[in-house]
Amino acid sequence: MKPSSFDYAVPRTLDEAVALLNGDPAAKLIAGGQTLGPMLNLRLVQPTLLIDITRIPELTRIEETGDGIVFGACVTHAAFEDGRVPDPAGGALRRVARGIAYRAVRTRGTIGGSLAHADPAADWLSCLAALGAEVIAYDGHGRRTMPVATLMTGVFETAIREGEILEGVRVPRPSKQARFGYYKICRKTGEFAEAIGAVLFDPERGVHRAVAGATEAPPIVIEDAAAFLQEDGDLDAVKARLGEHGLTDPYSLQLHAVALQRAAMEAWL
Numbered sequence: 001m002k003p004s005s006f007d008y009a010v011p012r013t014l015d016e017a018v019a020l021l022n023g024d025p026a027a028k029l030i031a032g033g034q035t036l037g038p039m040l041n042l043r044l045v046q047p048t049l050l051i052d053i054t055r056i057p058e059l060t061r062i063e064e065t066g067d068g069i070v071f072g073a074c075v076t077h078a079a080f081e082d083g084r085v086p087d088p089a090g091g092a093l094r095r096v097a098r099g100i101a102y103r104a105v106r107t108r109g110t111i112g113g114s115l116a117h118a119d120p121a122a123d124w125l126s127c128l129a130a131l132g133a134e135v136i137a138y139d140g141h142g143r144r145t146m147p148v149a150t151l152m153t154g155v156f157e158t159a160i161r162e163g164e165i166l167e168g169v170r171v172p173r174p175s176k177q178a179r180f181g182y183y184k185i186c187r188k189t190g191e192f193a194e195a196i197g198a199v200l201f202d203p204e205r206g207v208h209r210a211v212a213g214a215t216e217a218p219p220i221v222i223e224d225a226a227a228f229l230q231e232d233g234d235l236d237a238v239k240a241r242l243g244e245h246g247l248t249d250p251y252s253l254q255l256h257a258v259a260l261q262r263a264a265m266e267a268w269l
């Protein structure tokens with residue numbers, strides 16, 4: 001199938017892109033097109049205007065601040081994988097990027113597109129929620145930030161408002177002692193996850209965070225992970241905690257508990 005016809009615009013500034021977005025209620029942003037492309041072909045979406053945001057310099061910028069790094073929304077998965085951008089989390093971003101899909105998808109797919117699409121199984125959602133990252137949204141008048149942990153409001157739904165563009169992601173720099181663990185369960189390398197466990201232990205900053213992702217809902221974020229993720233690997237304690245967050249199906253509970261426990265073990269190693 002082919003997409004229905006649409007106009008195509010390539011704005012060079014963020015304000016131009018926001019103006020185009022607000023000027024047509026049936027307009028859609030396109031970044032890497034790795035998700036939107038197939039949706040257009042299947043006519044699941046039929047925009048009248050596609051706004052290609054990949055040539056906007058602000059959206060590919062990297063801005064180092066004292067306590068973290070802001071990545072423009074159009075930084076690609078491949079840029080993280082190749083180490084072309086700095087990694088405030090000691091290699092965690094590079095590793096997670098490497099496990100997304102396969103190289104052709106990573107070359108074009110972007111961190112902002114992945115977050116905005118809000119597939120529950122997306123790797124960046126769980127990884128960045130565990131790292132305590134925030135997204136920056138721009139509406140032409142001002143910016144607001146929100147934690148990645150609360151960005152996703154439902155399956156394929158986010159707190160990004162109509163007329164807003166996800167401009168970037170701010171990833172805080174963990175302390176030198178921080179340990180990160182990530183474990184993705186999928187049938188074949190590069191496939192979407194069936195379960196994701198992501199853990200950040202950073203005692204210096206008082207962070208013991210665990211995230212269970214790919215739950216067919218927004219990621220489950222637990223802030224006191226040290227209380228139930230033990231080095232001796234008591235899976236029942238993990239299951240009990242996930243059960244409190246609404247995971248009840250025995251198969252799903254087992255997968256997510258194992259993913260979390262393995263992520264925690266990796267962080268302890």
Ligand SMILES: Cc1cc2nc3c(=O)[nH]c(=O)nc-3n(C[C@H](O)[C@H](O)[C@H](O)COP(=O)(O)OP(=O)(O)OC[C@H]3O[C@@H](n4cnc5c(N)ncnc54)[C@H](O)[C@@H]3O)c2cc1C
Nearest residue numbers: 031032033034035036101109110113114116122123166191
């Ligand atoms: C075969 C295949 C396997 C995959 N496997 C994985 C996987 O294992 N793990 C994983 O995490 N992902 C996977 N993906 C998804 C991939 O990571 C996509 O790149 C990503 O989800 C979408 O990014 P994109 O830049 O291509 O966005 P696009 O497809 O261009 O856009 C996606 C959506 O986000 C909106 N959007 C894009 N950018 C912005 C922005 N800056 N502000 C607001 N809205 C925006 C668009 O309007 C659209 O609705 C896979 C994709 C494919 C095709």
